Each structure stands twice: as C-alpha cells, then as structure tokens.
Amino acid sequence: MGSLILGIETSCDDTSIALVRDGKLVDLITESSASLQSSWGGVVPEIAARYHGDRLVPILGALLDRSHISLEEITHVAYTSHPGLAGCLLTGQVFAKSLAFLIKKPLIPVNHVHGHVFSVGLTHSLDFPHLSLVVSGKTTSLFLVNGYRRIYLLDETKDNAIGEVYDKVARKLDLGYPGGAAIDEIFDGNLKVPQLLKNRSNPAKPFSYAGILSATMRLCDSIPDLSQKKAYVATIFQKWVIDELIVKIKYWIGQTGVNTLTVSGGVAANRYLRSRLKNLNIRSLLVDQSYSGDNAAMIAYYAYFLI
Numbered sequence: 001m002g003s004l005i006l007g008i009e010t011s012c013d014d015t016s017i018a019l020v021r022d023g024k025l026v027d028l029i030t031e032s033s034a035s036l037q038s039s040w041g042g043v044v045p046e047i048a049a050r051y052h053g054d055r056l057v058p059i060l061g062a063l064l065d066r067s068h069i070s071l072e073e074i075t076h077v078a079y080t081s082h083p084g085l086a087g088c089l090l091t092g093q094v095f096a097k098s099l100a101f102l103i104k105k106p107l108i109p110v111n112h113v114h115g116h117v118f119s120v121g122l123t124h125s126l127d128f129p130h131l132s133l134v135v136s137g138k139t140t141s142l143f144l145v146n147g148y149r150r151i152y153l154l155d156e157t158k159d160n161a162i163g164e165v166y167d168k169v170a171r172k173l174d175l176g177y178p179g180g181a182a183i184d185e186i187f188d189g190n191l192k193v194p195q196l197l198k199n200r201s202n203p204a205k206p207f208s209y210a211g212i213l214s215a216t217m218r219l220c221d222s223i224p225d226l227s228q229k230k231a232y233v234a235t236i237f238q239k240w241v242i243d244e245l246i247v248k249i250k251y252w253i254g255q256t257g258v259n260t261l262t263v264s265g266g267v268a269a270n271r272y273l274r275s276r277l278k279n280l281n282i283r284s285l286l287v288d289q290s291y292s293g294d295n296a297a298m299i300a301y302y303a304y305f306l307i
Contacts, residue, residue, distance in 0.1 A: 005076045007300025010092030011084025011112045013048040015055045017063050018296035023304045025122060027067040028297045029059050049087035056095045071103050078303030081109035108303045113139055119298035120262040123288040131258050136265030137163030140207045142252055148305035154252055157207035163267050165209045169237055172220050173230045184270050186231045187238045196240035203251035212241055242273050268292045
C-alpha cells in the first residue's frame, strides 16, 4: 500500500499544508502573515500564531478540494515539531494531533531544519554523502548528510542567523520586511565598494554574524544621508556576508572531501549567493525557489523517508 502524507508547517510566519504521495508532491498551499508584520520590521510571534489558527482549516479545505482527495485517503499526518516560535509550533502541533486523532492515522513530528536539508530533493535527485547548507531567518547551519536519518551537524551560528541579520539591516535602511529579498533587489554587484571589515573570520570557527551586524550598523550611522546610500550599504553588506559563506563552504569541502553541496532555506533564493556558487568547482544543488522559504512540502516529503 502506498502512502499519502499530509504535511503541516507553522514554525514562523508561513502557514502551509501539503500532500505528498509516495515521495512525490501532489499539491501545496502556503500563506504568509508577512504583510501583517511589515510595519513591525520583523515577525511578531502573537500575530503569526493567531494567523495560523485562523488559516489552517480553510487551507486544508482548499487543498483537499483542489487535489480531489478526501481525509480518509490520508495515511499519515506530519508536522513541524521544532525548532521555531513556540506559539506558532504549538498551533500547528495541536491542529496536527487533532486531525490525526480524527482520522485515526499515525502522526510524524519533523525537525524543521532537516526538512530544509531535504527540500532540495523535491526537484533534484539526492546522492549521499553530501554537504547541506541551510540559510534562513532562523538558522545558519552546515551538515554532512550520509542518509535520510544520518545527518551530522558540522557548523552552526552561535549568535544571529544570516536571514535575521538581513532583516535587521533592511530595517535600518527602511527597506521593509522580509529583508533578504529587499537587500538583494537593490544590490549592485558592479558597484565598487570597500570591504565591510578588515579581515575575514577564521573558517574553522563557528558561523557568527554579530560582528558583521555591528559593523554594518556603524557604517549606517556614519553616513549623514543614509536614504541616498541604501544601495551602497546593501552592496557592502551583501558582498561581505555572502563571500563569508563561500569561504566557509570551501573550508568544509576541504575538511570532508565531499564535493556535492545542497543549499536550502530562504536565503538560498539570493541571486548573489547563487552566482557565487556557480564559480565553485563542485556539484551545487540549490532548492527550487518555490520551496526555499518555509513550506509544508518539505515537511511531508522528508516524513516519507521517516515512515
């Protein structure tokens, strides 16, 4: 008998439900409360959790109607269990548990970050071993992946996540939320700009973005009319922060001898990052931009390999 997994994702400000049949995506609906939070310059947990509570049932109904699938056909219910915003996770967990109890089907808790790790598999064939870089507003992590249950953390940020820093810099530049796309939009790779910091960080040490954030804020404060220099600051910041990632990737390729890299998470949509990866002498598999942000497709897809 085949599987039909319903996946639920509510770790932050995206409310998402997907159906995956035998490891293949059937359908996906994702809605976001980002527009409700833009004036705050970031995610307000209470607003996000309330949005999940309001939208989960309508999204489920729309998904089932659109895919012509009944609740009785579902074989498993998967949901994001961690990490994420506590209230948002709880809303999704309660919904998933209630649904699984109602239809009397097994419940599968899924690690959100591991969902991102394997989200590349929605559109690419994955081989093992490979390195996996997850870059988002909540995490910056690098893994050695030897199998669907053999995921080893090599490095992770000890302070700010890269996407979080993007949001804070964008807020300083009055570019709105989410910050990653806003900064990438005005980034000018042809612009001649100075280095943000004097020296690169030691790639053997953990990811760290607190110093980069502080340096960027000092740069902003040193410019008399910041509104006229947004592209200038965005370019200095993005060149430095993305090039730091590339240095890290090269280091871990050398340490592990693994020459296949997957890249996922919201920051994986960054155009400068994608262009820099093309210059590496490795096989780079980037998540399809449809699945780079938080989504339930990756949750249901990874759950397929856990049953």
